[in-house]
Amino acid sequence: MRKIPAPLSEFDLIAQLFAPMAGEGALGLLDDAALLKPSPGTDLVLTKDALVEGVHFFPDDPPASIARKALRVNLSDLAAKGAVPKGFLLALGRGARQDDAWLAAFAAGLAEDSRAYAVPLLGGDTVKTGQAFFSITALGEVAAGRMVMRQGGEVGDFLYVSGTIGDGALGLRLRLDSSADWVKRLQPEHRAYLDDRYLHPQPRVALAPALLAHARGAMDISDGLVGDGDKLAARLGRRFDVDAVPLSPAVRAAIALEPSLLDVALTGGDDYEILAAIPPENAVAFEERALRSGVPVTKIGALSPIDSGAEWRTRDGLIRDFVCRSYRHF
Amino acid sequence: MRKIPAPLSEFDLIAQLFAPMAGEGALGLLDDAALLKPSPGTDLVLTKDALVEGVHFFPDDPPASIARKALRVNLSDLAAKGAVPKGFLLALGRGARQDDAWLAAFAAGLAEDSRAYAVPLLGGDTVKTGQAFFSITALGEVAAGRMVMRQGGEVGDFLYVSGTIGDGALGLRLRLDSSADWVKRLQPEHRAYLDDRYLHPQPRVALAPALLAHARGAMDISDGLVGDGDKLAARLGRRFDVDAVPLSPAVRAAIALEPSLLDVALTGGDDYEILAAIPPENAVAFEERALRSGVPVTKIGALSPIDSGAEWRTRDGLIRDFVCRSYRHF
Structure with a gap:
């Protein structure tokens, strides 16, 4: 793995660890916002699941595994709706344990799944906190009017x-x-x-x-x-x-x-x-x-x-x- | 204010405090995901800013003010891009201080701004944590190809x-x-x-x-x-x-x-x-x-x-x- 000089500033953190998995619409993670061009004839499906240290994962879980879980639980929601994942945003709450090596391992796991599921990072925010959290918003597309609803279903199904x-x-x-x-x-x-x-x-x-x-x-x-x-x-x-x-x-x-x-x-x-x-x-x-x-x-x-x-x-x-x-x- | 029976379960919290500000695409906050139908000829603009207790706001700030700030900092990003806000998702990290009364006041402030800026809640997640956080993803629309970029500008502008x-x-x-x-x-x-x-x-x-x-x-x-x-x-x-x-x-x-x-x-x-x-x-x-x-x-x-x-x-x-x-x- 490439050696990361420590400690990373927020700017370096984004540029070195997260920009490599950013999609076109992320604008290099250098703008206020990301851009997503909806495919004609589709609806957008949005989901947001957050993971908190000590609640949804153990503090000593491998950082790459935490990252992959944070993304995957959101992809699971999109799959249930029949949607194709298009991208995700990440709010990263950096706690006391998340030193640069930890974050590099987290980013490596996230990048791996970003590639595996063909779902680019579009944007996000990095903030300081005590107890780490990772809040992901994932976006998917589905043919207009066709999202599979939780409340669908008839007697006999x-x-x-x-x-x-x-x-x-x-x-x-x-x-x-x-x-x-x-x-x-x-x-x-x-x-x-x-x-x-x-x-x-x-x-x-x-x-x-x-x-x-x-x-x-x-x-x-x-x-x-x-x-x-x-x-x-x-x-x-x-x-x-x-x-x-x-x-x-x-x-x-x-x-x-x-x-x-x-x-x-x-x-x-x-x-x-x-x-x-x-x-x-x-x-x-x-x-x-x-x-x-x-x-x-x-x-x-x-x-x-x-x-x-x-x-x-x-x-x-x-x-x-x-x-x-x-x-x-x- | 309506009396809220305590303590609220996650389900009650969502139904009583957040469903009233949910937009049509939120599906009553009862589905895995939200639905957004992009307007023809528009691009989607996405931003995500998180606020952490003790970092971005004081623990004793009025809960309604914290909620309004959490939403407004995201609307500010959309405005800078020339985008019209269409909706937002909220990950609510409920800390030790956030009892039901606190959350009711938070939700009231959020509902007020949701109305004032005509930006409905589309979905989100509520999780338990020590140090509260509020991570909002806001979505806006802009005419296709017209988002105002941070990297735009020429010598002499x-x-x-x-x-x-x-x-x-x-x-x-x-x-x-x-x-x-x-x-x-x-x-x-x-x-x-x-x-x-x-x-x-x-x-x-x-x-x-x-x-x-x-x-x-x-x-x-x-x-x-x-x-x-x-x-x-x-x-x-x-x-x-x-x-x-x-x-x-x-x-x-x-x-x-x-x-x-x-x-x-x-x-x-x-x-x-x-x-x-x-x-x-x-x-x-x-x-x-x-x-x-x-x-x-x-x-x-x-x-x-x-x-x-x-x-x-x-x-x-x-x-x-x-x-x-x-x-x-x-």
């Missing part, structure tokens, strides 16, 4: 979820309960998998075209499947098949060691998977398109009339209840 | 500044040096004026059409006129007439009591006025249009060849130098 559920929540729990019996007994490769899933969410950008083509409604699951599952087409009821929820081998292994972890997986958050309402007549086409895009999807339930509420049923007929349905921010 | 310079910097100094002799001797109405100018910057939104019509380059002055004055059309030199810089009666009175405050006024920041490069042939039209828009503008210099550097000259022929040209963020 199948509920699909991408990927596997609970990996991030158990990855976090690994860190918090490191002396727990199940953590010690879990195989090292399962621990590594869960840890990676917590640190590096996989925004389902590749699924966006399938959602745009086939979904009546969709959302990003970030605060736990059970709680977030109440929010899709919230004017309707829904039935979920607990046993259909896709779980990774690592999560299955953890639950085998400690059965209470099933609830953690279903309500813990940090999934960054997509929950979508797919009309039955689109189900086959959606599954095929998702398969071609490389994103596994699983049918886990269906929307129902409002009076049926939100029902989580196991295959042996039990109805599950959850004390805490989702992650609470405060 | 006049340099104009809006409003008066140094009010915010001396307002801040009042707070920091409250026992200084000049503070005690300054008339109460001057103290009140400076304090208000520090707390409530006036974004020059009304000047945007005049800039769009007549300016070759423009920028927002936030880190001090002298330092920011180096950044407009940075590939050129510039001459400034120190004695032409518009100062308010309050700043003049303060400088009369303490002459060193002139440098504070010129380099201290927190002006949120506009510096613009106006071709001489447009000068009369620009002044007239600015007058009609209710924003005073003053000619304070001109762009010159690069080899002349940045020269600050007084009317008795002295060349001024400044030890510290602008506010340093870190």
